[in-house]
Amino acid sequence: MTGASSGIGRGIAVACAKMGAKVVLNGRNVERMNETLSMLDGKGHMVISSDLSKQDGINYLVSRCPDINGLVHSAGVPSIRGVKHIDRSLIEEIININDIAPILLTSALLKQKKLHKKSSIVFVASVSGVFVGNIGEASYSASKGALSGFVKSAAVELAAQGTRVNTICPGVVETRLLNLSNEMFSEDQLKETMLGRYPLKRFGKPEDIAYGAVYLLSDASSWVTGINLLIDGGYCL
Amino acid sequence: MTLEEFVKAFAAEFDETPEDQFKADTEYKSLEEWGSLTALSIIAVAMEGFGKKITGADLRACNTIEDLYNLIQTK
Numbered sequence: 001m002t003g004a005s006s007g008i009g010r011g012i013a014v015a016c017a018k019m020g021a022k023v024v025l026n027g028r029n030v031e032r033m034n035e036t037l038s039m040l041d042g043k044g045h046m047v048i049s050s051d052l053s054k055q056d057g058i059n060y061l062v063s064r065c066p067d068i069n070g071l072v073h074s075a076g077v078p079s080i081r082g083v084k085h086i087d088r089s090l091i092e093e094i095i096n097i098n099d100i101a102p103i104l105l106t107s108a109l110l111k112q113k114k115l116h117k118k119s120s121i122v123f124v125a126s127v128s129g130v131f132v133g134n135i136g137e138a139s140y141s142a143s144k145g146a147l148s149g150f151v152k153s154a155a156v157e158l159a160a161q162g163t164r165v166n167t168i169c170p171g172v173v174e175t176r177l178l179n180l181s182n183e184m185f186s187e188d189q190l191k192e193t194m195l196g197r198y199p200l201k202r203f204g205k206p207e208d209i210a211y212g213a214v215y216l217l218s219d220a221s222s223w224v225t226g227i228n229l230l231i232d233g234g235y236c237l
Numbered sequence: 238m239t240l241e242e243f244v245k246a247f248a249a250e251f252d253e254t255p256e257d258q259f260k261a262d263t264e265y266k267s268l269e270e271w272g273s274l275t276a277l278s279i280i281a282v283a284m285e286g287f288g289k290k291i292t293g294a295d296l297r298a299c300n301t302i303e304d305l306y307n308l309i310q311t312k
Contacts, residue, residue, distance in 0.1 A: 082274060085281035136277045189293075 001025055002052060002102070003075030005032035007175035008124055010039070011206025012072055012213040017041045019214055024048060024068065026061055027075070052101040053093075062108045069116050070217040071109065073102035074124045076143075080136040091139050098143035103150055110158075118162035120217045121154075123147045124209070125167040130228050131236045144169075148228055155226030164225040168212045171232030173204040199234035208233075238286045243306045246286055250278040261303040266296075283309050 129141030
């Protein structure tokens with residue numbers, strides 16, 4: 001579980017542990033990961049802290065990771081920038097963290113045979129770039145759309161060993177709201193302008209996304225691969 | 238970046254509003270073209286021109302272009 005120190009990643013870790021999973025938590029902030037660890041039911045969980053934006057960090061995680069049956073890529077960065085202000089450093093940072101890191105981590109874990117046959121791999125993408133677009137989100141959308149593309153071919157390729165590969169595409173989740181509001185809008189403005197676009201009349205909670213991850217990780221979805229699981233309160237309708 | 242240059246850079250982010258409408262004392266939020274996209278652009282201008290990060294809250298707190306220029310200087 002990458003990105004396990006907060007938000008959606010933490011929510012997924014908690015839900016998986018509740019379902020009886022032993023979870024390996026990865027993130028950069030040790031203190032916050034230990035907080036996540038303290039929230040997990042059951043025993044046998046572990047924390048491996050590393051920075052996946054660097055190759056050393058990927059290698060470190062792979063070398064210490066035990067064999068696993070499921071892999072959730074939840075680490076990611078948001079970005080809001082108008083198209084004409086996108087520069088090389090911004091796009092490189094986003095693609096590095098949102099795409100290159102999870103793809104190389106997947107590749108290395110497979111190469112080291114750390115993923116059992118019939119594993120399930122889940123990438124946390126977004127409604128943006130897979131289903132819809134928004135002002136200021138072009139570079140973020142590019143990174144999330146790329147995950148969806150990667151998943152389609154990886155799903156076909158890894159089906160030979162019974163491994164399934166899918167994305168979850170969340171709408172706005174309350175944790176991410178804070179980032180958005182700091183960048184751009186006040187929380188009141190966000191609620192006023194955006195909540196109306198959610199037919200179910202609320203933003204998502206980390207557990208809304210976590211239940212989708214539990215489904216994709218479990219045998220309940222054993223005939224499901226290569227999909228984008230939309231969890232958005234009806235936003236894309 | 239001087240105040241004059243900032244006003245010019247500010248104006249350059251607008252496609253519909255004529256450049257001569259932009260002065261140091263222009264109340265930018267009353268411009269018809271002001272909105273989320275132009276606000277995003279101004280945040281980027283502050284980053285590119287000054288290396289300073291401003292937020293939506295900063296944009297809401299200021300009235301004129303000069304107010305914003307002064308606020309950026311304090312960052």
